[in-house]
Amino acid sequence: MDTSTPSTSERARVIIYSRPGCHLCEEAKQAIESAQCANEYTLEEIDIESDVALLQRYRYDIPVITINGEEAFRHKVRADEFRRRLAGTQ
Numbered sequence: 001m002d003t004s005t006p007s008t009s010e011r012a013r014v015i016i017y018s019r020p021g022c023h024l025c026e027e028a029k030q031a032i033e034s035a036q037c038a039n040e041y042t043l044e045e046i047d048i049e050s051d052v053a054l055l056q057r058y059r060y061d062i063p064v065i066t067i068n069g070e071e072a073f074r075h076k077v078r079a080d081e082f083r084r085r086l087a088g089t090q
Contacts, residue, residue, distance in 0.1 A: 012041040012089045017064040019048050025063040028077045032065070035079040040086055041067075 014032070018025035032043070048054040048062060058064055065073040065082075072085050 011039075012067050012086055013069070014041045014043045014086075015066045016043070016045045017048050017054060017058050017066075018045055018062050022062055024075060028063040028065060028073070031077045031079045032082050035083040035086070037083050037086060 016025065016028060016032075018028075029045075046054065048058045061074055063073070063075065063077075064071060065077055067085060067089050073082070
């Protein structure tokens with residue numbers, strides 16, 4: 001068995017809270033992608049406009065990126081910071 005790629009259950013769970021038309025959200029997604037460690041996490045994007053509570057909570061603070069349920073970044077993220085934070089969760 002190949003041990004270099006974690007199984008889905010062993011990967012970190014990354015969530016990006018965003019909304020349509022958010023340029024900072026697009027920049028965050030690009031930074032995460034350019035970190036070149038996609039085999040180490042699963043990624044889910046949640047539109048805050050789909051949930052009233054999320055909209056109230058994050059309206060002016062997107063993007064918010066969580067790793068394994070803990071807020072890791074707000075507003076901006078750099079590829080090197082993402083990779084370092086992700087490595088610290090494993």
